[in-house]
Amino acid sequence: MKAADFIYHRAHSIDEALRLLVDYDGTARILAGGQSLVPMLNMRLLRPAALIDINGLEELSRIEVRGSETVLGGLVRHVTVETSSLVAERLPLLARMIRHVADRQVRNRGTIGGSLVQADPTGEMPLGCLVLGARVRVISNGKAREIPMQDFYEGSYAAAIAPDEILVEIIFPRHPIHHAFRELNRRHNDFAVLSIAIVGDRDEEGRWSNVRIGLGGVHDTPIIVEEAGAHLDGSLLDDSDIAAAAEAAGRAISPPSDMRASEEYRRHLVSVHVPRLLREFRTSASPSSLN
Numbered sequence: 001m002k003a004a005d006f007i008y009h010r011a012h013s014i015d016e017a018l019r020l021l022v023d024y025d026g027t028a029r030i031l032a033g034g035q036s037l038v039p040m041l042n043m044r045l046l047r048p049a050a051l052i053d054i055n056g057l058e059e060l061s062r063i064e065v066r067g068s069e070t071v072l073g074g075l076v077r078h079v080t081v082e083t084s085s086l087v088a089e090r091l092p093l094l095a096r097m098i099r100h101v102a103d104r105q106v107r108n109r110g111t112i113g114g115s116l117v118q119a120d121p122t123g124e125m126p127l128g129c130l131v132l133g134a135r136v137r138v139i140s141n142g143k144a145r146e147i148p149m150q151d152f153y154e155g156s157y158a159a160a161i162a163p164d165e166i167l168v169e170i171i172f173p174r175h176p177i178h179h180a181f182r183e184l185n186r187r188h189n190d191f192a193v194l195s196i197a198i199v200g201d202r203d204e205e206g207r208w209s210n211v212r213i214g215l216g217g218v219h220d221t222p223i224i225v226e227e228a229g230a231h232l233d234g235s236l237l238d239d240s241d242i243a244a245a246a247e248a249a250g251r252a253i254s255p256p257s258d259m260r261a262s263e264e265y266r267r268h269l270v271s272v273h274v275p276r277l278l279r280e281f282r283t284s285a286s287p288s289s290l291n
């Protein structure tokens with residue numbers, strides 16, 4: 001099947017792209033890497049009047065350090081997240097997670113902004129950005145706003161971005177010292193059945209703070225298990241803390257049943273792998289393992 005007719009515009013500036021979005025009054029779409037949009041066009045799940053190609057906009061491809069924050073442009077490609085030494089140093093969780101996104105061909109074209117707006121509940125980048133406490137900056141003609149990742153999703157494939165807005169930046173606060181990630185899927189680099197991302201800081205006495213546990217694939221959006229994080233802050237992450245966090249994770253999820261896995265199986269995976277990853281997280285952060 002081929003896409004329905006559309007008009008193609010190659011934007012030469014962000015202002016031009018924004019003007020075109022206004023001209024089309026909600027009937028145009030931004031084209032970034034095209035890895036999700038083009039299949040949807042070809043299946044005629046979408047029939048936009050126009051595509052506005054932002055691939056030439058260098059200013060959206062930058063990676064910058066602003067004080068304690070790290071900023072990725074909306075058009076930064078997955079392959080750049082994978083290979084950038086700055087990302088490896090400042091956002092190691094993201095650098096680890098990106099290797100689980102699709103295959104090399106998709107990573108060469110796909111972008112972080114496209115992944116966030118696509119809002120796939122199993123997507124690695126939405127989960128990584130959520131766990132790291134990022135916020136996105138979106139602009140429209142004459143207006144700009146920042147949205148915490150926590151508020152960016154309204155449901156499955158439903159990002160809180162208006163048709164006349166462009167996601168221009170993802171802004172990350174300081175990355176906690178420790179992180180862990182695990183993904184379970186049917187085949188290597190397939191969409192996740194369950195993904196778990198954990199970050200946190202540990203003091204010299206072994207007490208934890210800023211612990212955030214995020215889960216993907218078990219709700220209509222990626223989620224943070226708030227109750228577990230609150231419980232683990234100040235704890236030593238001993239086995240009883242881990243058991244309580246895993247129980248909280250079980251209560252926070254609402255997994256779908258789909259062609260990849262049943263709800264029951266996903267619940268089982270959460271009960272097994274959240275405590276397992278938390279134990280690995282504790283071990284990898286212990287001073288003896290850092291020597």
Ligand SMILES: Cc1cc2nc3c(=O)[nH]c(=O)nc-3n(C[C@H](O)[C@H](O)[C@H](O)COP(=O)(O)OP(=O)(O)OC[C@H]3O[C@@H](n4cnc5c(N)ncnc54)[C@H](O)[C@@H]3O)c2cc1C
Binds near residue numbers: 110
């Ligand atoms: C075979 C295959 C396997 C894949 N596996 C995975 C996987 O395992 N994990 C995963 O997370 N993803 C996976 N993907 C999706 C991939 O990561 C896509 O790159 C990503 O979802 C979309 O990014 P894109 O740059 O290609 O966006 P596009 O396809 O160009 O756009 C996607 C949507 O976002 C909008 N958009 C894009 N950029 C902006 C912007 N800056 N501002 C406003 N709107 C914007 C578009 O209008 C469109 O609605 C896979 C894709 C394929 C084809």
